[in-house]
Amino acid sequence: xxxxxxxxGRPKYLKDVPNHYCPGCGHSIIHRLLAEVIEELDIRxxxxxxxxxxxxxxxxxxxxxDMVEAAHGRGTAVATGMKRCLPDRVVFTYQxxxxxxxxxxxxxxxxxxxxxxxxTIFVNNGVYGMTGGQMAxxxxxxxxTTTTPQGxxxxxxxxxxxxxxxxxxxxxxxxxxxxxxxxxxxIQKTKKAIxxxxxxxxxxxxxxxxxxxxxxxxxxxxxxxxxxRWIEEGMIxxxxxxxxxxxxxxxS
Amino acid sequence: MKKNEKVMLRGSEAIGEAALRAGCRCxxxxxxxxxxxxxxYMSRRMAELPGRTFVQSESELAAINMxxxxxxxxxxxxxxxxxxxxxxxxxxxxYLAACEFPSVIVNIIRGGPGLGNIAPAQSDYFQATRGGxxxxxxxxxxAPAYLQEAVDLTYRAFDLADEYRIPVIVIGDGMMGxxxxxxxxxxxxxxxxxxxxxxxxxxxxxSRFIRSLLLDVHVEEAHNWKxxxxxxxxxxxxxxxxxxxxxxxxxxxxxYGTAARIAKGAVRRLRDKGMKVGLFRPITLWPFPSKALARxxxxxxxxxxxxxxxxxxxxxxxLALNGKAEVDLYGRPGGVVxxxxxxxxxxxxxxNAMQHEA
Numbered sequence: 001x002x003x004x005x006x007x008x009g010r011p012k013y014l015k016d017v018p019n020h021y022c023p024g025c026g027h028s029i030i031h032r033l034l035a036e037v038i039e040e041l042d043i044r045x046x047x048x049x050x051x052x053x054x055x056x057x058x059x060x061x062x063x064x065x066d067m068v069e070a071a072h073g074r075g076t077a078v079a080t081g082m083k084r085c086l087p088d089r090v091v092f093t094y095q096x097x098x099x100x101x102x103x104x105x106x107x108x109x110x111x112x113x114x115x116x117x118x119x120t121i122f123v124n125n126g127v128y129g130m131t132g133g134q135m136a137x138x139x140x141x142x143x144x145t146t147t148t149p150q151g152x153x154x155x156x157x158x159x160x161x162x163x164x165x166x167x168x169x170x171x172x173x174x175x176x177x178x179x180x181x182x183x184x185x186x187i188q189k190t191k192k193a194i195x196x197x198x199x200x201x202x203x204x205x206x207x208x209x210x211x212x213x214x215x216x217x218x219x220x221x222x223x224x225x226x227x228x229r230w231i232e233e234g235m236i237x238x239x240x241x242x243x244x245x246x247x248x249x250x251x252s
Numbered sequence: 253m254k255k256n257e258k259v260m261l262r263g264s265e266a267i268g269e270a271a272l273r274a275g276c277r278c279x280x281x282x283x284x285x286x287x288x289x290x291x292x293y294m295s296r297r298m299a300e301l302p303g304r305t306f307v308q309s310e311s312e313l314a315a316i317n318m319x320x321x322x323x324x325x326x327x328x329x330x331x332x333x334x335x336x337x338x339x340x341x342x343x344x345x346x347y348l349a350a351c352e353f354p355s356v357i358v359n360i361i362r363g364g365p366g367l368g369n370i371a372p373a374q375s376d377y378f379q380a381t382r383g384g385x386x387x388x389x390x391x392x393x394x395a396p397a398y399l400q401e402a403v404d405l406t407y408r409a410f411d412l413a414d415e416y417r418i419p420v421i422v423i424g425d426g427m428m429g430x431x432x433x434x435x436x437x438x439x440x441x442x443x444x445x446x447x448x449x450x451x452x453x454x455x456x457x458x459s460r461f462i463r464s465l466l467l468d469v470h471v472e473e474a475h476n477w478k479x480x481x482x483x484x485x486x487x488x489x490x491x492x493x494x495x496x497x498x499x500x501x502x503x504x505x506x507x508y509g510t511a512a513r514i515a516k517g518a519v520r521r522l523r524d525k526g527m528k529v530g531l532f533r534p535i536t537l538w539p540f541p542s543k544a545l546a547r548x549x550x551x552x553x554x555x556x557x558x559x560x561x562x563x564x565x566x567x568x569x570x571l572a573l574n575g576k577a578e579v580d581l582y583g584r585p586g587g588v589v590x591x592x593x594x595x596x597x598x599x600x601x602x603x604n605a606m607q608h609e610a
Contacts, residue, residue: 046453050321053465060461066454068324069463071347074317077309081321081329082451084305085278089453107317110310 011035013044013064020058024224026214027055029181030123031062033191034094038065041198046089048082050075054096055129073104076111079118090201092119098128101137101161108167115172115206119197122163122209125216126235133219137161140234145219164211164244174206176245180213182231186241193243205247213239258434263424264289266399266435267358270406271330272297275441276356278305278329280318284337286370286426287360291332312337316344316357323353324462326450328410332358335376336367339384345419346385349479350464354413356406357391358422360429363587371587372425372510377564380421381538388476390483392420392490393537395508399433405535407438414445416486423537425560427510427589492535493544497523501530503603504548506569507558508534510589515558517592518599527603537565542572549576554606556580558595560588 010016014035021028038044044065051059053072060067070078075093083091100108100122111118127145128134134147138160142151152160164176175197179190190212197208213235215227222230261269268290271279279294291308298304305322309315315331322329333341338359348355361376363369378384380393392412396402402424409420451462466472494512497519498504507515512533522529532548532555534541549555555577557566562583570579582598584590 045455048451048453057463057465060459060463064454064459066451066459067461067463068321068451069351069461069465070320071317071343074313074320074344077314077317078321078324080307080314081278081280081318081323082325083321084307084318085322085325085327085329086452106310107314110314114307 012039015062015064017061019062021055022218024215024217024227025055026125026181026212026216027123029187030121030190030212030214031059033187033194034121035063037191037194037198041195041202043090043198043202048086048089048091050079050082050091050093052093052095052099054099056094056096056123057130059094073099073102074107075099075104076116076118076120077107080111080114080116083116083118087117090119090198092121092198094121095123096129097122097124097126097136097138101163109170112167112207112209113170113172115174117201117204118207119201120209121194122211123214124211124239125214126160127216127219129216129219140238143234160238162239164209167209168245172207173209173245174247175200175208177243178211178213178239178241180231180236180241182213182215182228256436258436260432260434261399262289262430262432263399263402264360264429265293266403267406267422267424268293268297269437270403271356271410272301273438273440274407274410275328275444276330276410277303277327278322279331280307280309280315280322280329281331281333282309282312282315282337284334286362286429287332287334287358289429290358290360312340313343316341316348319355320344320348320353323348323355324351324451326447326452328414328444330356330358332360334360334362335364338376338379342379342385345391346383346387346389347464348419349383349385349389349391350387351462352417353419354417355419356409356413356422357419358406358424361423361425369587370426372427372560372589373585373587374425374509374511374560375564375585376423377537377559377561380423381540381568389479390418390486390538392416392418392486392539394420394422395535395537396422396424396428397509397512397533399428399431400435401535402428403435403437412490414447416482418482418486423509425510487539490536491539491541491544493541494533494535495548496531496533498530498532498548498552500528501552502528503554503556503606504530504532504552505556505558505599506532506534506545506565508537508565511558511560514590514592514595518596521592521596522600522603525600527600529599529603534565540568540572542568545569545572546574546576549573552577554578554580556582556599556602558582561585
């Protein structure tokens with residue numbers, strides 16, 4: 001329209017199709033952020049995504065980059081094989097909490113420890129989403145899920161795993177951040193962290209990961225608004241936000 | 253080294269060198285006896301050659317998924333392991349088959365089940381030929397009996413994998429891995445096939461994806477039909493076998509790999525004594541050379557399957573012969589290796605019993 005400036009629109013690399021995510025789900029926000037960062041860094045031509053088993057398995061329908069689907073938990077091993085063959089590409093995995101912090105823990109730790117020049121987008125919503133809301137390794141103590149109807153018991157189930165802090169002890173990790181997509185301010189911080197993580201890979205500094213606290217209203221049995229409140233009040237005290245590790249690099 | 257010069261190599265080194273010359277650019281693997289010489293050799297040689305990648309993975313599960321990622325990028329890649337490790341790889345092999353990612357997997361089989369032992373065995377026949385992973389799929393399975401053949405088949409395995417976009421399993425055992433024989437090594441491959449399907453970043457074109465999740469049952473069915481037709485093509489075109497002294501034979505021993513080496517020695521001894529015994533040796537275990545074996549049944553009435561397992565390959569022999577001839581089994585499990593003398597005694601007893609009945 002005359003005299004008006006377009007300040008927002010669909011990112012170039014987010015496909016113009018309806019997505020299958022539930023109302024209030026964080027995945028669609030994170031997809032959008034990825035598409036924006038890929039556009040801003042101008043890496044769409046050489047980006048390769050390894051989507052997980054989980055709700056985001058269909059990510060290739062939405063984000064306009066090359067993708068190879070991985071078996072449950074094996075994303076960082078697949079990314080290792082891919083990146084070692086194509087060292088000038090930007091290879092990233094997209095993984096949920098069950099995928100990354102339960103069944104794929106070994107693959108993650110060793111890829112990180114080898115300092116593989118890959119990026120992991122870790123979506124932490126504290127439940128197994130696609131299978132219907134079972135307990136995840138990051139479920140809060142006391143949180144009710146379909147397999148912890150009385151709430152997670154730290155004595156029998158263990159406490160939630162803090163992956164960023166865990167990985168921060170490894171020399172191979174160069175950038176680790178925990179962010180959230182429960183408010184506009186935090187969405188902007190998440191975008192910045194994703195950008196820094198990709199930049200870490202572009203600089204070939206080592207392994208990078210952004211852990212994103214993300215809403216799952218359907219499996220939390222909460223409204224979209226209450227889900228955002230649960231992240232603020234229930235999750236962030238256990239999973240503090242911020243850059244957990246940023247390796248000092250030699251000035252070039 | 254001059255062209256066509258014979259060199260003395262250990263089995264595991266011969267397999268590794270053949271793979272490198274076939275254009276294998278990546279090796280991923282996890283230590284397990286009796287095949288450690290192979291990753292050790294690859295780690296040394298890949299550091300010497302340009303543009304090659306060796307990663308010692310944290311598990312066989314990781315190794316096969318690194319193979320998956322490398323193969324998806326269009327790179328020639330291999331892994332190796334031994335029985336318990338190959339069990340761990342089965343998940344990944346199913347995904348490789350589903351996504352049609354070319355790959356070469358060497359299984360130096362050891363005694364089992366469970367941890368078993370490190371002695372030569374053939375008890376992973378079912379796992380290799382039936383698909384130890386989930387779903388309706390096949391892998392090409394190559395079973396060399398001599399080191400020259402191990403070199404030639406490993407070299408060929410990469411071409412088969414690329415041509416049919418399929419995982420190819422090369423099986424051997426500790427005997428083959430450790431023994432030394434003179435071999436002629438093939439040339440280094442330069443002219444590797446182009447792979448338009450590989451995922452390498454979209455460039456300026458449309459983005460692509462490779463997946464095995466096919467939620468629409470009709471799409472899944474169509475994909476399975478496509479795989480099935482490919483498997484049928486392989487069954488028509490790729491069976492390989494060796495026939496030895498079968499022309500006038502009254503009884504034929506069916507054996508592969510190390511068991512076939514032993515059987516050949518035993519057959520020679522019996523021939524020296526005037527007994528009309530021959531050997532049929534499947535070189536491809538899948539596709540099984542069923543037609544060739546069935547043709548043999550037109551003139552041979554008795555087949556004796558000798559395998560270092562308790563009745564695995566015998567099932568394929570019975571399916572191939574479909575009642576046309578008598579099939580007996582002599583199996584030795586658990587990593588016991590029979591000598592040619594011992595086997596020739598057993599064969600001669602069965603042969604004489606057969607003559608007696610006739």
